[in-house]
Amino acid sequence: MNDTTSQPALPDRLSVNPRSPHHVAAIFEHEIGITLNGKERFDVEEYCISEGWVKVPAGKALDRRGQPLTMTMKGKVEAFYR
Structure with a gap:
């Protein structure tokens, strides 16, 4: 299930x-995971x-375009495929 040959490299910055x-x-198309600290x-x-x-997301609040309001959290970030 973890076939790394068909998975693209994870970029430095990624948005949902x-x-x-x-x-x-x-x-x-693949399941990814994110760790913070x-x-x-x-x-x-x-x-x-x-x-x-x-x-x-910062709670259930939405902006005027219907997108969730977000807050930024800082620390050591790691991205990986599950």
Whole structure:
């Protein structure tokens, strides 16, 4: 199940939102995981490994376009395929 030959390399920055310029649809065909400071997070909207941050939803609040409001959390970020 973990066939790494068919999986694309994980980018430095990735977003779940298809309207973002950092969205790569081919990566979301596989299941990925994100850890922040050694703890796995399941609610990450966007991450950047080199800058060391992830964006997670801030409750159930939505902006005027219907997108979730996000807050930035900083720390050591790691992305991996499950």
